[in-house]
Amino acid sequence: MPPANCKEGDVATKYDWPAAADRSLIGKRISRTDGPDKVTGQAKYSYDRNLDGMLVAKIVSSPHAHARITKIDTRAAEGISGVRAVEIFNDVGAEIQWIGTEIVALAADTEEIARDAVAAVKVEYEVLPHLVKEEEVDKAGDRVKPAADKTTGDPDAAFGQAGAVHEGYYGLATITHCCHEPHGQVVDWTGDEIVVYASTQAVGRIGADLAKNLSADEAMGVVKPSDVRVITPVMGGGFGSKFAIDTWGIACAKLSKKTGKPVKLMLDRDQELMIAGGRPSDYGKIKVAAAKDGSLTAYESESWSTGGVTSRGAPPLPYVIEPPNTRIRHLNVSTNTGPARAWRAPNHPQAAVLTMCAYEDLAAKLGMDPLKLFKKNVGLTQRPEVYRAELDKAAQLMDWPAKWHPPGEGGSGHVKRGVGISMHTWGGRPHDSQCRVTIHPDGEVVAELGSQDLGSGTQTVIGIVAAETMGLPLSAVNVKIGDSNYPPSGPSGGSTTVGGVSSSTRRASVHALEQLKEAVAPSLGTTADQIEAGGGHLAVKGGSGKLSWKDACRKLGANSISETGKQPMRDGGKLADSGVGGVQMADVSVDTETGIVSMNKMVAVQDCGLIIDLKTADSQVYGALIQGICYALWEERIFDQATGIYLNADMEFYKLAGIGDIGELVVHMMTGVYDDRGVIGLGEPPVISPGAAISNAVANAIGVRVPTLPLTPDKVLAALEKKGGMA
Amino acid sequence: MSSNKTKEGPEKTQQPKNDFSRRTFLQGVGVGTTAVGAGVLTTEAKADHHEAKVHGPGAVPITLTVNGKAHKVDLEPRVTLLDALRDRLDYTGAKKVCDRATCGSCTVMLDGKAVYACSILAIEGQGRDIQTVEGLASGDNLHAVQAHFVENDAQQCGFCTPGFVVACKAFLDHNPNPTMADVERGLSGNICRCGTYVGVRQAVLDAARELQGGRRGD
Numbered sequence: 001m002p003p004a005n006c007k008e009g010d011v012a013t014k015y016d017w018p019a020a021a022d023r024s025l026i027g028k029r030i031s032r033t034d035g036p037d038k039v040t041g042q043a044k045y046s047y048d049r050n051l052d053g054m055l056v057a058k059i060v061s062s063p064h065a066h067a068r069i070t071k072i073d074t075r076a077a078e079g080i081s082g083v084r085a086v087e088i089f090n091d092v093g094a095e096i097q098w099i100g101t102e103i104v105a106l107a108a109d110t111e112e113i114a115r116d117a118v119a120a121v122k123v124e125y126e127v128l129p130h131l132v133k134e135e136e137v138d139k140a141g142d143r144v145k146p147a148a149d150k151t152t153g154d155p156d157a158a159f160g161q162a163g164a165v166h167e168g169y170y171g172l173a174t175i176t177h178c179c180h181e182p183h184g185q186v187v188d189w190t191g192d193e194i195v196v197y198a199s200t201q202a203v204g205r206i207g208a209d210l211a212k213n214l215s216a217d218e219a220m221g222v223v224k225p226s227d228v229r230v231i232t233p234v235m236g237g238g239f240g241s242k243f244a245i246d247t248w249g250i251a252c253a254k255l256s257k258k259t260g261k262p263v264k265l266m267l268d269r270d271q272e273l274m275i276a277g278g279r280p281s282d283y284g285k286i287k288v289a290a291a292k293d294g295s296l297t298a299y300e301s302e303s304w305s306t307g308g309v310t311s312r313g314a315p316p317l318p319y320v321i322e323p324p325n326t327r328i329r330h331l332n333v334s335t336n337t338g339p340a341r342a343w344r345a346p347n348h349p350q351a352a353v354l355t356m357c358a359y360e361d362l363a364a365k366l367g368m369d370p371l372k373l374f375k376k377n378v379g380l381t382q383r384p385e386v387y388r389a390e391l392d393k394a395a396q397l398m399d400w401p402a403k404w405h406p407p408g409e410g411g412s413g414h415v416k417r418g419v420g421i422s423m424h425t426w427g428g429r430p431h432d433s434q435c436r437v438t439i440h441p442d443g444e445v446v447a448e449l450g451s452q453d454l455g456s457g458t459q460t461v462i463g464i465v466a467a468e469t470m471g472l473p474l475s476a477v478n479v480k481i482g483d484s485n486y487p488p489s490g491p492s493g494g495s496t497t498v499g500g501v502s503s504s505t506r507r508a509s510v511h512a513l514e515q516l517k518e519a520v521a522p523s524l525g526t527t528a529d530q531i532e533a534g535g536g537h538l539a540v541k542g543g544s545g546k547l548s549w550k551d552a553c554r555k556l557g558a559n560s561i562s563e564t565g566k567q568p569m570r571d572g573g574k575l576a577d578s579g580v581g582g583v584q585m586a587d588v589s590v591d592t593e594t595g596i597v598s599m600n601k602m603v604a605v606q607d608c609g610l611i612i613d614l615k616t617a618d619s620q621v622y623g624a625l626i627q628g629i630c631y632a633l634w635e636e637r638i639f640d641q642a643t644g645i646y647l648n649a650d651m652e653f654y655k656l657a658g659i660g661d662i663g664e665l666v667v668h669m670m671t672g673v674y675d676d677r678g679v680i681g682l683g684e685p686p687v688i689s690p691g692a693a694i695s696n697a698v699a700n701a702i703g704v705r706v707p708t709l710p711l712t713p714d715k716v717l718a719a720l721e722k723k724g725g726m727a
Numbered sequence: 728m729s730s731n732k733t734k735e736g737p738e739k740t741q742q743p744k745n746d747f748s749r750r751t752f753l754q755g756v757g758v759g760t761t762a763v764g765a766g767v768l769t770t771e772a773k774a775d776h777h778e779a780k781v782h783g784p785g786a787v788p789i790t791l792t793v794n795g796k797a798h799k800v801d802l803e804p805r806v807t808l809l810d811a812l813r814d815r816l817d818y819t820g821a822k823k824v825c826d827r828a829t830c831g832s833c834t835v836m837l838d839g840k841a842v843y844a845c846s847i848l849a850i851e852g853q854g855r856d857i858q859t860v861e862g863l864a865s866g867d868n869l870h871a872v873q874a875h876f877v878e879n880d881a882q883q884c885g886f887c888t889p890g891f892v893v894a895c896k897a898f899l900d901h902n903p904n905p906t907m908a909d910v911e912r913g914l915s916g917n918i919c920r921c922g923t924y925v926g927v928r929q930a931v932l933d934a935a936r937e938l939q940g941g942r943r944g945d
Contacts, residue, residue: 039876180822
């Protein structure tokens with residue numbers, strides 16, 4: 001099968017990835033290099049920084065979803081012994097638009113004193129009318145605004161001529177990021193430099209962000225981006241929610257300036273869930289049509305969602321499989337809820353639910369195995385060959401032909417079993433990145449990038465690329481990331497990191513190695529172009545002369561080699577690409593007496609170009625499946641409309657999967673010819689399909705659609721009742 | 728901070744070793760001075776234990792034995808064991824995530840049993856053997872659980888990892904030969920956000936085999 005999107009006429013360059021037979025590290029299963037630091041507790045996260053004289057700051061939050069501040073009195077709080085400084089986020093007169101909004105931050109000698117201070121701050125509010133729920137869009141009044149309205153082809157005619165038409169209601173609730181390490185940072189502004197130890201996905205960006213915001217406050221003086229240094233060697237999860245310095249980062253810096261001491265300000269768990277995360281909901285009435293043979297002809301949607309007070313855009317509908325006739329209408333509902341942040345694969349999981357569930361229900365109406373319907377329509381996707389191959393592979397790994405049954409025929413007992421499918425796509429282009437590779441005379445190789453490792457294995461990938469290029473073991477490369485003093489590399493979002501850092505590192509390593517070859521060529525009695533690196537040696541091609549890496553580097557005398565590589569680079573070859581497809585299948589059991597859905601198995605088949613480290617790539621997909629199981633079955637931000645209260649801003653009732661909840665997970669990465677496209681990001685794609693695949697599996701099991709995620713027992717039982725009792 | 732009336736060393740309340748429970752927790756805590764503000768618990772404690780010692784509310788000097796090393800520290804009785812370890816003693820391996828005994832990221836061992844350090848007071852840790860993730864490896868030699876976590880990539884962002892590692896260690900101490908079902912039941916008290924459970928399950932089974940005398944990876 002030809003690699004998808006492989007462009008004709010790509011010119012070979014010295015940077016190109018080594019051929020499969022020549023790879024000793026790339027594509028192998030390699031343990032992450034920061035693993036030992038993490039399992040021993042030695043890895044220092046922002047939350048773990050304990051600097052000399054450091055103060056702890058805590059935040060007073062709004063208890064109201066919508067209100068105006070009428071009075072703030074911090075005198076009692078400031079009178080508490082050990083309270084050192086106060087910073088106001090929102091002053092008297094400010095309109096508060098969601099619960100948890102930051103009002104005041106206080107820095108104190110200890111966390112306990114800071115909490116006393118928070119409790120002693122008196123804030124009075126004029127409470128205003130709120131809307132915190134959006135599913136019943138008819139009740140949203142003038143808070144509803146059109147966000148998209150687009151028609152292609154002639155949907156009305158297509159529906160009129162269709163062999164089968166299905167109309168259904170689907171949706172999924174807003175979920176939050178719930179990063180284990182909450183948002184926050186330690187700021188040390190005790191000297192000329194402002195050092196920010198931030199839990200961030202954007203080491204290279206938030207310094208300038210902070211400088212700009214501080215400069216806007218006269219009391220802070222003029223702060224230049226170069227005055228700020230960001231240090232983040234490890235961070236405890238972001239998932240798209242940690243790109244900005246955020247109000248608490250700015251407040252933390254101001255408190256440090258005011259007190260002349262380092263200040264730690266990490267959000268509390270309830271604040272983390274209320275104000276620092278949120279993936280928009282989506283609900284929609286979907287109408288789909290097909291010919292009698294299952295060829296999809298039309299898709300129509302009337303959908304709505306909330307991203308908080310402001311709009312969050314519209315989901316890409318219809319998703320992956322695009323019939324020729326479509327009508328897409330999307331509404332945005334402004335609610336008094338915490339603002340949306342990018343959540344792995346923004347808008348795609350929602351689009352998958354609003355598309356793939358309708359397609360499977362249409363297949364049911366046609367009396368057709370959905371696998372056949374999806375395969376029949378791969379021509380309506382951007383990469384038919386990839387999806388066809390992936391559907392076949394997934395079906396084999398799931399044993400689909402043996403497991404699928406017509407909807408509702410999931411067994412004779414009260415526990416019904418069913419299977420479902422979903423498909424997804426993502427870009428994953430490389431972000432801009434610079435890498436500096438230094439070879440020291442003692443043989444040390446250092447790769448430096450102002451990048452960050454979110455737990456995706458970025459540090460390991462960089463090491464593998466540098467080591468592979470120089471023919472060294474991975475342990476010979478010292479990878480330094482997570483510091484804005486290193487060459488700039490993009491923020492980690494949208495699956496852009498692996499392509500960016502692997503490309504820049506490859507080029508920097510090629511450049512540095514060229515320099516080393518030049519330096520040792522005279523000793524080997526040849527020219528640089530006749531030297532090859534491998535197995536820890538530099539050797540004359542086809543000859544007998546060779547030097548160990550250490551001996552070769554010794555030839556540098558007192559001078560280190562330091563070379564930079566960039567992504568993008570003109571004439572730098574094609575090391576990375578974008579655009580992938582994936583297929584997932586779920587196998588669930590549904591207890592029709594309790595409504596509980598449990599996972600038996602999930603299969604993920606994923607294309608992502610050349611994989612640098614198969615072990616951490618697999619982990620990304622396993623993790624995505626588990627996060628998908630979470631939002632399919634339990635995760636939901638729950639508000640009470642009467643009070644505007646966020647009911648589950650904690651980890652007891654904001655439910656995530658435990659180790660016993662996930663079933664068997666099977667990951668298959670498409671490799672081989674797919675490698676030819678170069679590196680493509682993987683963080684987003686595999687998290688897109690689980691919701692739709694699991695919903696489809698439940699529908700297959702019980703013969704009725706549970707319309708919205710999460711598929712909680714109450715909704716399962718309600719769907720069964722609507723159907724007329726047990727499946 | 729006033730030092731107030733109580734300046735005891737280690738707790739003198741009778742506590743069965745290896746039997747940490749809500750009841751013993753409350754006995755040790757004393758009444759009315761804790762951060763655990765649930766009225767029902769306090770009432771129960773009053774009814775059950777008439778000789779509860781009063782600590783604080785100011786800072787009191789205590790000694791905590793962490794990974795075999797004694798540390799003297801002055802802190803208010805309301806300070807949790809987790810905050811004492813992290814903020815006072817710089818044992819930052821245990822993480823503060825939910826801070827409400829739900830997620831397990833703060834797991835340490837107290838007299839050999841896994842506990843949520845966020846929900847135990849530091850003063851309750853006096854006279855007990857506190858083991859944290861920092862104490863598991865000997866030098867560069869990782870404990871079997873740690874080594875198999877690395878091999879199976881049972882970690883991504885790593886923020887739940889130290890708590891998970893300690894929970895796994897304690898689990899294997901008490902269940903040396905677990906089945907997969909045992910692992911899934913016994914480690915249900917730790918939540919990972921990145922989704923590393925596949926690696927964790929395998930790491931625990933591999934570590935069990937190694938600790939039983941099998942070779943790693945066989």
